[in-house]
Amino acid sequence: MIDQTTRLRDVLGEKTAIMLADALGLETAGDLLAHLPRRYEERGELTDLANLTVGEVVTVQAQVVSAERRPMRERRRSMLTVTVTDGRHSLLVVFFNQVRQTRDLRSGVTALFAGKVEEFRGRRQLTNPEVQLLDAEIADAQGCDGAEGFAGGLVPIYPSAMKIPNWTIAKCVRMVLSDLTEIEDPLPAAIRSEHRLVGLLDAYSLVHQPSSWADVTRGRARLKWDEALILQVALAQRRFDNEQTAATARHAGPDGLLAAFDATVPFALTAGQRTVGETIATEIARPFPMHRLLQGEVGSGKTVVALRAMLTAVDAGGQAVLLAPTETLAAQHLRSLRDLLGPLGRAGELDAAPGATRIALVTGSLGLRARREALAAVADGSAGLVVGTHALLEESVTFRDLALVVVDEQHRFGVEQRDVLRSRSDRPPHLLVMTATPIPRTVAMTVFGDLEVSTLTELPAGRSPIATFVVPAANEVWTDRMWGRIRDEVAAGHQAYVVCPRIGEDPADPDPAGPDPDADADADATADGATEGGRRPSAAVLDVLPALRDVELAGLRVAALHGRLHPEDKDRVMTRFAAGDIDVLVATTVIEVGVDVPNATVMVVADADRFGISQLHQLRGRVGRGSAPGWCLLYTDAEPGSPAWERLAAVAATSDGAQLARLDLAQRREGDVLGAAQSGGRRALRLLELLKDEDLILSARDEATALVRADPELSAHPGLAAALAATLDETTAAYLEKG
Ligand code: ADP
Ligand code: MG
Numbered sequence: 001m002i003d004q005t006t007r008l009r010d011v012l013g014e015k016t017a018i019m020l021a022d023a024l025g026l027e028t029a030g031d032l033l034a035h036l037p038r039r040y041e042e043r044g045e046l047t048d049l050a051n052l053t054v055g056e057v058v059t060v061q062a063q064v065v066s067a068e069r070r071p072m073r074e075r076r077r078s079m080l081t082v083t084v085t086d087g088r089h090s091l092l093v094v095f096f097n098q099v100r101q102t103r104d105l106r107s108g109v110t111a112l113f114a115g116k117v118e119e120f121r122g123r124r125q126l127t128n129p130e131v132q133l134l135d136a137e138i139a140d141a142q143g144c145d146g147a148e149g150f151a152g153g154l155v156p157i158y159p160s161a162m163k164i165p166n167w168t169i170a171k172c173v174r175m176v177l178s179d180l181t182e183i184e185d186p187l188p189a190a191i192r193s194e195h196r197l198v199g200l201l202d203a204y205s206l207v208h209q210p211s212s213w214a215d216v217t218r219g220r221a222r223l224k225w226d227e228a229l230i231l232q233v234a235l236a237q238r239r240f241d242n243e244q245t246a247a248t249a250r251h252a253g254p255d256g257l258l259a260a261f262d263a264t265v266p267f268a269l270t271a272g273q274r275t276v277g278e279t280i281a282t283e284i285a286r287p288f289p290m291h292r293l294l295q296g297e298v299g300s301g302k303t304v305v306a307l308r309a310m311l312t313a314v315d316a317g318g319q320a321v322l323l324a325p326t327e328t329l330a331a332q333h334l335r336s337l338r339d340l341l342g343p344l345g346r347a348g349e350l351d352a353a354p355g356a357t358r359i360a361l362v363t364g365s366l367g368l369r370a371r372r373e374a375l376a377a378v379a380d381g382s383a384g385l386v387v388g389t390h391a392l393l394e395e396s397v398t399f400r401d402l403a404l405v406v407v408d409e410q411h412r413f414g415v416e417q418r419d420v421l422r423s424r425s426d427r428p429p430h431l432l433v434m435t436a437t438p439i440p441r442t443v444a445m446t447v448f449g450d451l452e453v454s455t456l457t458e459l460p461a462g463r464s465p466i467a468t469f470v471v472p473a474a475n476e477v478w479t480d481r482m483w484g485r486i487r488d489e490v491a492a493g494h495q496a497y498v499v500c501p502r503i504g505e506d507p508a509d510p511d512p513a514g515p516d517p518d519a520d521a522d523a524d525a526t527a528d529g530a531t532e533g534g535r536r537p538s539a540a541v542l543d544v545l546p547a548l549r550d551v552e553l554a555g556l557r558v559a560a561l562h563g564r565l566h567p568e569d570k571d572r573v574m575t576r577f578a579a580g581d582i583d584v585l586v587a588t589t590v591i592e593v594g595v596d597v598p599n600a601t602v603m604v605v606a607d608a609d610r611f612g613i614s615q616l617h618q619l620r621g622r623v624g625r626g627s628a629p630g631w632c633l634l635y636t637d638a639e640p641g642s643p644a645w646e647r648l649a650a651v652a653a654t655s656d657g658a659q660l661a662r663l664d665l666a667q668r669r670e671g672d673v674l675g676a677a678q679s680g681g682r683r684a685l686r687l688l689e690l691l692k693d694e695d696l697i698l699s700a701r702d703e704a705t706a707l708v709r710a711d712p713e714l715s716a717h718p719g720l721a722a723a724l725a726a727t728l729d730e731t732t733a734a735y736l737e738k739g
Contacts, residue, residue, distance in 0.1 A: 001179075001181055001182070002029055002176070002179050002180055002181075003029070003180065003182055003183060003184070004028060004029050004030030004033065004180070004183050004184065005028055005029070005030060006028060006029045007027065007028060007029075008020055008021070008026065008027060008028060008029060008031075008032060008172075008176075011029060011175060011176055011179055012172050012175060012176075016168075016172060019164060020032065020164070020169075020172065023164050024164070029176045029180060030183075032172060032173060032176055033173065033176060033177070033180075033183075033204045033208070035158065035159075035169070035173075036158075036207055036208075036223070036686065036687070037156030037157055037158055037207060037208065038157055038158060038159045039157050040154040040155060040156055040157060040210065040213075040216060041059070041061050041112075041154070041155040041157055042154060042155075046060075046061050046062055046063060046085070046086035046087055046110075047059075047060035047061045047062060047086055048086055048089070049062065049084075049085070049086045049088075049089040049090065049091045050086075050088070050089045052091070052117045052124055053117060054117050054118065054119045054124060055116065055117060056116070056117050057114070057115065057116050057117075058114070058115070058116075058117055059112055059113070059114040059157050059166045060084075060086075060091070060112070060113050060114075061110065061111075061112050061134070061155070062084035062085060062086055062091065062110070062111070062113060063084060063085055063086075063087075063108065063109070063110045064082055064083070064084050064105050064106060064107055064108065064109045064110075064111070065083045065084060065085050065090065065107060066082070066083045066107055067080060067081070067082045067083075067102075067105050067106055067107065068080070068081050068082075069081075072096075077096070077097055078096075078097060078099065079094065079095070079096055079097075080094070080095040080096075080098070080099075080102050080105070081093075081094055082094070082095070082102075082105055084111075084113065091124060091125065091126065092120070092123055092124070092125035092126075093113055093125065093126045093127075093129060094125055094126070094127050094128070095127075095128055096127075096128060098128060101131055102131065104133055105131065105133075109133060110133075110134045111131050111132060111133045111134055112131070112132040112134060112155065112166065112167065113126055113129040113130070113131055114129050114130040114131075114132075114165050114166050115127065115128065115129030115130065130165035130166075130167075132165070132166070132167045134155075154210045154211070154212070154213070154215075154216065155170075156170060156207075156208060156209075156210070158170070170208070173208045173209075174208075174209070177204065177205055177208065177209070180201065182201075183200050183201045183204075184200075184718075184719040184722065185199055185200040185201075185719055186200070186226060186229075186230070186717075186719040186720045186722065186723035186724075187200070187222075187225060187226060187229065187719075187720070188707070188717050188720060191225075191229070191703055195225065195699065197221065197222040197225055198218060198219070198222050199222075200222070200226075202219075202222075203218075203219045203220075203222035203223050204219070205219070206218055206219025206222075207219035207220055207223065220687055221696075223687055224687045224688050224693060224696060225696065225700065226723065227686065227687060227688045228688055228693070228696055228697050228700035228701075229700045229703060229704055229720070230720070230723055230724050230727050231688075231700075231727075232697070232700045232701045232703070232704035232705075233704040233707060233708060233714070233720065233724055234724060234727075235701075235704070236701075236704040236705045236707070236708040236709075237708050237712065239291075239705075239708075240708050240709070240712050242288060242289060242291060243288045244288070245288050245289060245428060246287060246288065246427055247286075247287060247288050247289040247290075247427050247428055247429070247430060248287075248318070248401075248403065248427055249284070249285050249286055249287045250284045250285060250312060250313050250316035250317075250318055250403050250404070250430070251285050251316055252281060252285075252311075252312040252315045252316060253315050253316075256311070256314070256315030256355070257311040257314055257315055257344055257355065257356075257357060257384075258308060258311040258312050258315055260344055260353065260355070261307070261308065261311055261340075261341065261344055262308075264342065264344070265304075265340070267460065268461075269301075269304070270300075270301060270456070270458050270459075270460055270461070271458070272296075272300070272455075272456040272457055272458055273301050273304060273305050273456065276294060276305050276454045276456065277305055277308050277309070279292070279454060280292065280305070280308075280309045280312075280432065281309075281312055283430070284309065284312060284313065284316075284403070284404065284430045289428045289429065289430050289431060290430035290431060290432065291431050291451050291452060292431070292432050292433070292451060292452050292453075292454060293433045293434075293435065293451040293452065293453045293454070294306070294432060294433065294434045294435075294454050294455075294456070295434075295435055295436075295453060295454065295455045295456070296434075296436065296455060296456030296457075297436065297456070297459065297621065297657050298436045298618060298621025298622070298625075299459055299460075299463065299621055299624075299625050300436075300456040300457075300458070300459055300460070301456060301459075301460050302408075302434045302436070302456060303333070303336060303337075303340075304340065305456070306322065306406045306408075306432060306434060307337060307340055307341075309404060309406065309432055310322065310384075310385055310404060310406060312404075313384075313403035313404040313430070314357050314384035314385065314403075316403060317401065317403075318401045318402065318403025318404065318429075319378070319381060319383070319384055319385070319386060319399050319400060319401055319402050319403060319404075320384065320385055320386070320402075320403060320404040320405075320406065321386045321387075321388070321392060321399075321402065321404070321405050321406065321429075322337070322385070322386070322387045322388075322406045322408065323388065323389070323390075323392060323405065323406065323407045323408065324387065324388070324389055324408050324409070325389070325408070325409050326389065326590065327363050327364070327365060327389055327567045327570065327571065328561075328567075328570050328571065328574055328590060329408065329409070330361065330363050330387055330388055330389050331361070331363075331571045331574065331575075332574065332578075332596060333387045333408070334359060334361045334387045335575075335578070336596060337359055337385065337387060338359060341359070343356060344356050344357070345357060345358070345359050345385065346358070347382065347384075348382070357383070357384030357385060358377060358382055358383045358384065358385070359383065359384075359385040359386070359387060360374045360377045360378050360383035360385070360386045360387070360388075361374060361386075361387050361388060362374050362375065362378065362386060362387075362388035362389075362391055362392050362397065363388055363389045363391050363567070364389060364390075364391040364567070365566075365567040365568060366391075375396065375397060375398075378397060378398070378399055378400075379398045379399070379400060380400060381399075381400030381401060386399075402429045403429055403430065404429055404430045404431075404432065405429050405430070405431050405432070406432045406433075406434065407431070407432070407433045407434065408434050409434065409435060409436065409437075433451060436618060436621065437614055437618060437661070443665065443690050462627050463624065463625075463627070464624055464626075464627060464628060464629040464630060465624065465629065465630075465655060466620055466621075466623060466624040466629075466630035466631065466632050466655060467629065467630070467631055467632070468620060468631075468632040468633075468634065468651060468652040468655075469631075469632075469633055469634065469652055470608075470634045470636060470645065470648045470649055470652050471633050471634060471635045471636070472636065472637070472640060473635060473636060473637040474637065479635075482604060482633050482635065483548075483552040483553065483604075485602055485631055485633065486498075486552075486553060486556075486584060486602055486604065487553065487556070489601050489602045489631070490556055490583045490584070493599075494599055494600065494601040494602070494628060495577065495580065495582070495583055495584065495585070495597065495599050495600040495601070496583065496584045496585070496600060496601070496602045496603065496604070497584070497585050497586075497587060497591060497600060497602075497603040497604070497622060497623065498544065498548065498584060498585070498586045498587070498603075498604045498606060499587055499588070499589065499591065499603060499604070499605045499606065499619055500538070500539040500540055500541045500544055500586065500587070500588060500606045500607070501538040501539060501540075501588070501589075501606070501607050501610045501611065502537065502538050502539065502540040502541070502588070503540060503541050503542060503562045503563065503564055503588055504540020504541055504542040504543050505540065505542040505543070538606075538607040538610045539606035539607045541560050541561075541562050541586050541587065541588055542560065544586055544606060545558065545560050545586045548584070548586065553583075553584055556583040556584055557581065557582050557583045557584070558582070558583065558584045558585075558586060559573050559576070559577070559582045559584075559585060559586070560573075560585075560586050560587065561573045561574065561577075561585050561586070561587040561588075561590055561591065562587060562588040562590060563588060563590055570590075573585070577597060577600075578597050580599060585600075589611075589615065589619065591619070591622055596622075596625060597622075597625070598625040598626030598627075599626060599628075600622060600623050600625070601623055601624065601626070601628050601629065601630050601631060602623060602630065602631040602632075602633070603619065603620055603622060603623045603630075603631070603632045603633065604633045604635055605619060605620075605632070605633070605634050605635060606635050607635070607636065607637075608634035608635055608636045608648055609636045609637075609638045609644040609645070609647070609648060612664060613647055613650065613651055613660050613661075613663055613664040614657075614660060614661055614664045616634065616648075616651045617651060617657050617660050617661075619632075620632035620651075634648045634651065634652065636648060650663055662691060665690070665691055666691060707720075
């Protein structure tokens with residue numbers, strides 16, 4: 001009798017076990033069963049041979065049209081040329097010396113062929129592929145492993161492993177399934193019956209040996225539940241542990257800085273800002289750490305929410321930190337906090353309000369003296385508010401009493417870094433993470449682990465919508481009008497951005513490829529495939545700048561902003577732009593995150609098709625932050641109707657960030673969304689699709705929360721506990737730890 005822990009060698013023999021271990025890392029019966037078919041071929045449905053890609057390893061189902069054996073010059077060698085068809089297209093299959101394996105390949109026979117697609121004299125062919133006859137009589141007569149394993153009508157196709165033919169895996173699975181009588185089921189019986197799920201062993205039979213598509217669906221539904229529940233239990237345990245961790249409860253007094261700020265702020269808070277503010281106030285007044293993600297469109301007013309939370313922390317006698325991913329953004333945050341607070345943030349200055357606090361800035365490029373001063377104010381607590389970059393994470397930075405950490409634009413900031421700050425004090429501070437990238441809820445719940453999510457859904461009143469247009473580069477009239485729009489806006493007293501995918505000029509320009517949101521914080525220009533195979537290089541700031549200055553935007557004050565500028569220069573350019581001393585900023589995606597100049601009303605994105613959907617949405621949030629209507633012009637040489645054009649058209653068609661985020665996610669692999677740093681979590685997501693399985697994930701989350709509340713250690717559910725431990729391999733565990 002075997003169970004899922006039985007070594008494969010005890011079921012399949014030494015040789016096969018070694019092969020499976022080497023090629024696929026499968027050691028136990030359980031490992032093999034969890035190696036799921038990637039897709040299914042319908043028996044008798046021939047594979048479409050028109051879509052084979054050279055270089056790919058494929059398994060195709062096809063019918064033999066002709067087979068011609070020729071002796072070769074050397075004695076006892078032969079070559080068999082077989083032509084197979086899917087009914088419309090044909091494929092050449094060539095065998096050298098495979099006499100025994102190929103003797104039944106004659107006209108009319110249907111078989112599976114597995115091998116690498118090659119090209120020979122302009123035709124695609126398979127050379128010495130593995131063959132599996134599908135005609136049962138022949139297979140039986142051959143006494144070979146036979147097609148009986150595929151009797152079900154659906155042929156499972158496993159993720160390709162070069163050396164192991166598909167049917168060998170199928171056969172091994174079959175042997176294991178027939179010997180296996182018992183398997184520990186991690187899913188509690190109550191959940192199984194509540195959600196009408198089959199047992200684990202049944203689920204494996206259904207997905208490995210289905211007789212219909214309904215079987216596949218039923219089996220998969222059950223296995224998805226395992227994935228979802230295990231992930232959610234891990235997160236629920238994290239939340240539970242967090243609740244057991246002591247933090248200092250911070251209560252705002254009735255007449256502190258927060259009250260003074262609320263009395264002076266020149267606008268009414270939106271309903272969302274008020275509600276989220278209340279939630280945060282409640283959570284930081286609890287004796288365990290708040291872990292909250294604040295999501296909201298660019299311009300939805302997250303900074304004000306954060307500032308109010310920070311003031312609460314200061315009123316309660318602590319300090320609050322606002323962490324930004326770049327120096328530019330930190331400098332900008334400092335400016336906007338100072339503006340918002342006015343005299344309330346100027347302790348030690350002449351015009352300070354009574355009870356005022358001080359804002360300290362800590363970045364890597366501070367001069368020695370400024371740095372010493374700032375660090376002293378942070379250490380002795382005279383700076384209640386601290387704004388900075390990752391320079392704040394250095395060992396030399398100590399706080400008097402760190403109460404709250406606010407991380408802006410989380411997706412550019414590593415989880416590890418966030419963790420450093422949390423571990424800096426003996427009691428972890430409360431944590432608020434802000435992101436403007438709209439993330440579908442289930443993704444947020446998975447990527448951001450144990451964070452609770454709040455969303456600001458409305459923009460402050462008085463905002464004008466942004467009109468977005470796709471401008472075809474081939475159309476000169478449109479192109480002229482586009483630059484004309486910038487000239488008009490500037491003439492009307494407004495300002496503009498021109499965004500390019502690259503910096504340019506320097507041979508060391510990394511020409512970064514891929515819109516990796518986790519890229520090094522100050523590295524910019526992370527547009528999609530800037531150097532993608534054979535295309536012309538994308539527009540670069542340093543190439544575009546002189547041309548615009550001399551021609552299209554002659555007479556306007558045009559300046560460049562990008563990640564290779566010295567931080568001081570960057571800051572100077574931003575300050576001058578904010579002050580209205582620069583009309584047009586030609587920039588890379590450094591401006592994507594958080595830059596707030598309400599007077600900027602028009603943005604041209606050059607080679608817009610090189611950017612991702614969410615990134616474009618993020619970028620255009622930089623215009624239309626004031627009361628004047630904003631324009632976003634997506635300049636591209638993509639052909640109208642091409643997929644690239646359609647993506648841009650989608651961005652132009654809606655300003656609903658959540659909808660665009662879903663579209664973005666649907667077009668990318670989920671692993672990319674989860675990010676390389678979180679790849680540990682990917683293993684746990686094999687069948688689950690974060691978008692399509694939203695309902696399932698939400699129910700699993702509810703079940704997981706209830707389970708963990710009732711039984712944190714899962715002592716009543718040993719199967720689930722074991723599956724959880726197995727899933728949380730080291731990387732995943734490390735990732736969740738940091739979540
Ligand atoms: P986000 O960080 O979410 O992109 P900000 O907090 O930077 O947005 O806010 C964008 C702009 O809107 C800022 O100039 C801010 O002062 C202003 N603002 C914030 N809340 C309101 C409100 N309730 N009413 C009017 N203006 C607001
Ligand atoms: Mg912001």
